[in-house]
Amino acid sequence: MDQKIFIFDTTLRDGEQVPGCKLNKKEKIELALELEALGVDILEAGFPISSPGDFEAVHEIATLLKKATVCGLSRAVQKDIEVAGEALKPAARKRIHTGIGTSDFHIKSKFNSNREEILERAVKAVKWARQFTDDVEFYAEDAGRTANDYLARVVEAVIKAGATTVNIPDTTGYCLPHQYGEKIAYLINNVPNVDKAVLSCHCHNDLGLATANSIAGVIAGARQIECTINGLGERAGNTSLEEVVMIIKQHGHLGFFTGINATQLNPISRKVADTMRMPVQPNKAIVGANAFSHSSGIHQDGFLKDTTTYEIIAPEEVGADSSKIVLTARSGRSALAYRFQKLGHSFNRNDIDALYEQFLAVADTKKEVYDEDLEQLAKAYQAASVTA
Numbered sequence: 472m473d474q475k476i477f478i479f480d481t482t483l484r485d486g487e488q489v490p491g492c493k494l495n496k497k498e499k500i501e502l503a504l505e506l507e508a509l510g511v512d513i514l515e516a517g518f519p520i521s522s523p524g525d526f527e528a529v530h531e532i533a534t535l536l537k538k539a540t541v542c543g544l545s546r547a548v549q550k551d552i553e554v555a556g557e558a559l560k561p562a563a564r565k566r567i568h569t570g571i572g573t574s575d576f577h578i579k580s581k582f583n584s585n586r587e588e589i590l591e592r593a594v595k596a597v598k599w600a601r602q603f604t605d606d607v608e609f610y611a612e613d614a615g616r617t618a619n620d621y622l623a624r625v626v627e628a629v630i631k632a633g634a635t636t637v638n639i640p641d642t643t644g645y646c647l648p649h650q651y652g653e654k655i656a657y658l659i660n661n662v663p664n665v666d667k668a669v670l671s672c673h674c675h676n677d678l679g680l681a682t683a684n685s686i687a688g689v690i691a692g693a694r695q696i697e698c699t700i701n702g703l704g705e706r707a708g709n710t711s712l713e714e715v716v717m718i719i720k721q722h723g724h725l726g727f728f729t730g731i732n733a734t735q736l737n738p739i740s741r742k743v744a745d746t747m748r749m750p751v752q753p754n755k756a757i758v759g760a761n762a763f764s765h766s767s768g769i770h771q772d773g774f775l776k777d778t779t780t781y782e783i784i785a786p787e788e789v790g791a792d793s794s795k796i797v798l799t800a801r802s803g804r805s806a807l808a809y810r811f812q813k814l815g816h817s818f819n820r821n822d823i824d825a826l827y828e829q830f831l832a833v834a835d836t837k838k839e840v841y842d843e844d845l846e847q848l849a850k851a852y853q854a855a856s857v858t859a
């Protein structure tokens with residue numbers, strides 16, 4: 472039977488850390504309700520100790536959400552955890568996400584500590600968090616660069632202390648997909664109590680590998696992906712929710728499914744982009760303005776004969792506007808005829824041959840040829856035909 476991959480959305484926490492993306496309480500609440508309607512399983516609403524405003528936003532979201540688990544971030548610090556517990560109090564389902572850096576980079580440079588001390592702090596943090604909820608997620612920050620044998624000891628200890636999900640973040644986006652997959656497989660094979668917890672992928676995109684790494688992680692046995700709408704997040708961003716959801720959907724042979732309503736992916740992408748004032752790059756997979764645009768003659772000809780020649784996803788499946796045939800100097804006759812037809816002009820093959828030369832003359836002077844340019848071409852051509 473297919474296995475569920477839990478979608479942990481962190482748009483309102485890791486995504487909101489992006490410079491310029493800060494949200495006020497009202498905006499956070501609005502997006503939280505939409506993310507719940509989208510079908511995310513866990514929604515990381517914020518970092519309650521970070522500011523009174525974030526505390527209030529997490530508290531309000533915890534009051535309002537009925538289906539999704541509401542999660543609050545904390546460091547492995549008692550006060551952080553208490554504040555997160557307080558902010559999450561009204562939630563129907565609540566999770567505390569606590570953790571600490573486990574790579575030697577973090578242990579030495581950030582904490583001036585040693586592996587044993589960090590392991591103790593990790594265990595203590597989980598035990599504090601368990602006083603507020605049975606649903607505790609531990610993050611081993613910079614797990615991507617943490618030695619696997621030490622990471623396995625930390626994972627075993629935090630599960631023993633009561634963590635029900637263990638997040639294995641590739642915080643710096645360093646890992647290659649096979650390395651990240653091997654890390655998850657190593658934990659599955661070497662942590663004796665690993666079956667008592669869900670392993671989670673939290674991958675950053677510094678090398679453009681966040682999505683590939685998350686997929687490698689679930690193939691290796693992780694069952695949760697942490698991701699954001701439009702791939703927003705620290706530096707180069709996080710794993711993009713829309714990408715992992717559609718990979719899982721397109722590649723059914725992997726044997727996974729998610730609870731996400733894919734038809735809402737484009738509407739929510741636009742909503743997040745507008746609310747956070749962070750435009751989406753046009754060539755972004757699934758939700759970019761060009762994700763369903765065809766502009767070269769070879770592609771247009773194939774697409775117009777059968778859409779599946781150049782589209783693996785139908786736009787309506789992800790709530791996008793219908794596919795576009797864009798006219799540029801690289802477009803061909805089929806596309807030109809198609810666009811004329813859409814405007815109500817049915818020219819025959821000879822007409823199109825003649826019009827195509829005129830079209831190219833216009834197209835070479837512009838980035839894109841629009842309907843109004845086509846109307847002018849049609850008018851001039853029809854007038855010339857009458858006089859001829």
Ligand code: KIV
Pocket residue numbers: 485610612613638640641642643673675
């Ligand atoms: O990237 C990271 O390691 C994080 C943790 C706080 C989970 O965002």
Ligand code: ZN
Pocket residue numbers: 485640642673675704705709
């Ligand atoms: Zn992160």
